[in-house]
Amino acid sequence: MAATGPESPKAVTSPRDSENASTSAGKWIHYGGVEIRTRLGGENGAFDGQDRMLSMRADRHKDAASRDPDDFDALYSWALVLQEQAERAEAKGADASRRSDLLAKACARYDAAHRCRPRSHSTLYNWGIALGDRARMSADAPTARQLWGEACDKYRAAVECDVAKTQSTQALNNWGLALQQLATVSRERDEKRRRLLAAVGRFREAIRRDPSFHRAVYNLGTIMYALSEMARSTGGGGGGGPGGGGRRKRNADADAEDDDSDSDADADDSDDGSDDGGSHSGGDDAHGVGAESAPRTPAALQTAAATYICCAQASPGARPVYASSLRLVRRCLPAPALRAGTLLASPPSLPTATSGCWRERRFVLDHEAFWTAPGEGGDDDADDDADDADDRRGLGPLGSWASVPRPTPARGFADADPNDATTTTTTTAPASSGGTRWGVHVNMEDVVSVQPCADASLPRPGHGFRVGLRDGRGHFFVARSEAEREGWVDALTLTRALVCGGRGDALRRELANAGRASQ
Structure with a gap:
């Protein structure tokens, strides 16, 4: 994979020197008020x-x-x-x-x-x-x-x-x-x-x-x-x-x-x-x-x-080598998303997440939002694709939970390779009587911070991170390994920077190209 070459360090001449200097043979330069002629026919x-x-x-x-x-x-x-x-x-x-x-x-x-x-x-x-x-x-x-x-x-x-x-x-x-x-x-x-x-x-x-x-x-x-x-x-x-x-x-x-x-x-x-x-x-x-x-x-x-x-x-000032390198690995993206995987999450509307509230959900990050993928994991009743689409549209900034019956405990992840960030096996718990579907949908333009965190109250394995929102609210998520947690934090941080910098469309185009390349 090609790499960018190092830039030359900043020139050490003063602004006045740079303005008056010429390195072409036969030219006059000025230094300290004295005219000096450069060497003619320099090799x-x-x-x-x-x-x-x-x-x-x-x-x-x-x-x-x-x-x-x-x-x-x-x-x-x-x-x-x-x-x-x-x-x-x-x-x-x-x-x-x-x-x-x-x-x-x-x-x-x-x-x-x-x-x-x-x-x-x-x-x-x-x-x-x-x-x-x-x-x-x-x-x-x-x-x-x-x-x-x-x-x-x-x-x-x-x-x-x-x-x-x-x-x-x-x-x-x-x-x-x-x-x-x-x-x-x-x-x-x-x-x-x-x-x-x-x-x-x-x-x-x-x-x-x-x-x-x-x-x-x-x-x-x-x-x-x-x-x-x-x-x-x-x-x-x-x-x-x-x-x-x-x-x-x-x-x-x-x-x-x-x-x-x-x-x-x-x-x-x-x-x-x-x-x-x-x-x-x-x-x-x-x-x-x-x-x-x-x-x-x-x-x-x-x-x-x-x-x-x-x-x-997708960043402003991207170098040509980025495009050539991306062509080598573009097919590996979960297009049209930037990142996808399973995380533990609790219902967003709960003021305090108890041990029995955490559920596995499959999450997707694209150029617009970080959201719960429809029909993946959790303790939901049988549903169809139309219901999933309706749920996503109705989640709001941090999702919804209309009623709060105590769900069946599902603390921790299903058995999976803890070192593989692409593993997406989920645990499906039986639906609770009167249970309500819930998910998370966060617009990236509303995100103000993404921070890894270590909190003993988080469910195992405890590799958590917090997404902070513009209105002061936030939500915790738990990954199955440190590597997976750091990958999510990086991806969310970079996507937020691109969106806030007006480069969301550029990221969308790159993800669309990745989708076409994988077909």
């Missing part, structure tokens, strides 16, 4: 005006750092220029040793800047990019593993610095990409799978913080596809594969308030990022990452991959 690898400006800026920052070794701005800006020089050298086909030397110097400057301002998010983030660039250049597998591990450490520290969780989406995405690269250079299959599952948690947290970040959505889809290929070859979970995403340097301006911090955000447990492959449940662990869980069967993993890639393709 590949030759210095041009932009290179000269970068060299002058590097010298200026070097002089400032020499005068004051604790000048954070000088050290940080110097590192940015060195990194930009390395990227330009790569684009012009310069010798690899020169690029490696520039990146090593940039890392040294980031290290010095980090000591001046330990909680600078942008320093740690850009340092991680430089380490990743060095790892990509390394032909030695142990060295590459070490550098990718160090990059993971820097991204993790950057995420930990972002207490407000407003700046770290890109860091989480790049952390996931670094873990994915660690998986490709890992020697053991179990280690590869562990790295990929760790990457799942980073991409998942990125999209929970910013559901419109389509690169992380797509990357999560490629991870699921890679795991499906590993599962197909071994009969169990695992895999490895390419991911995509973007890299973007951050501005140091946002870090000005961190000057007085004396805590070291770069405290790590290992030098090779090995602890990044561990399992975390939920999104509230010490590193602020999402659940590192995924379905285990190839079919369920490919369905998950199709779900994420479909949402990425």
Whole structure:
């Protein structure tokens, strides 16, 4: 499956420099009020005006750092220029040793800047990019593993610095990409799978913080596809594969308030990022990452991959590679729905759900709503399709339960593969005397939040999530496994973001295409 290529980091020239500079041979450029003529007839690898400006800026920052070794701005800006020089050298086909030397110097400057301002998010983030660039250049597998591990450490520290969780989406995405690269250079299959599952948690947290970040959505889809290929070859979970995403340097301006911090955000447990492959449940662990869980069967993993890639393709700014990747897995979608499966739910109108009220229902999520599929599961009387359609139309925002006779207890799921998110076996309990049909129908435009939750009062197995509505109400649902719960939360979160962003029709078109492809 093709992956998106990384974006080039933001240029480090100032707006004035960018406005007046020209890299075409024979042109005049202006720098500091002085006219400088670029080299005539420049060849590949030759210095041009932009290179000269970068060299002058590097010298200026070097002089400032020499005068004051604790000048954070000088050290940080110097590192940015060195990194930009390395990227330009790569684009012009310069010798690899020169690029490696520039990146090593940039890392040294980031290290010095980090000591001046330990909680600078942008320093740690850009340092991680430089380490990743060095790892990509390394032909030695142990060295590459070490550098990718160090990059993971820097991204993790950057995420930990972002207490407000407003700046770290890109860091989480790049952390996931670094873990994915660690998986490709890992020697053991179990280690590869562990790295990929760790990457799942980073991409998942990125999209929970910013559901419109389509690169992380797509990357999560490629991870699921890679795991499906590993599962197909071994009969169990695992895999490895390419991911995509973007890299973007951050501005140091946002870090000005961190000057007085004396805590070291770069405290790590290992030098090779090995602890990044561990399992975390939920999104509230010490590193602020999402659940590192995924379905285990190839079919369920490919369905998950199709779900994420479909949402990425429906997003504004979707890249061509999303469409080509979606063609590989589109047939796995439960078209015309985005996701379908069995959940435990209680009647929406009950103020308190008692243990005997929970029922299995088959739920469907499409571009408009999250709703109970007609005629699936539950303790209903015999009915026909017309009654089912009438029930759905009459459910209202959160369904209805006209009378509340105590239903036959049906706590928990029927026997099924707990690791397969596509299993839809349901339990049918006998109808209670005077029982009333009920279901859930939630318009996505009314949803304000979707959160996983752990509550001892929820029925077994307790993998619950809550859908919060605009009017303050909400409803709990219980999945049969953590992987299934996280899949529902992701799908609902992404669908809500698309609908609220005016992309509901785009999602509808992609699902319609999937329906035609599966015929």
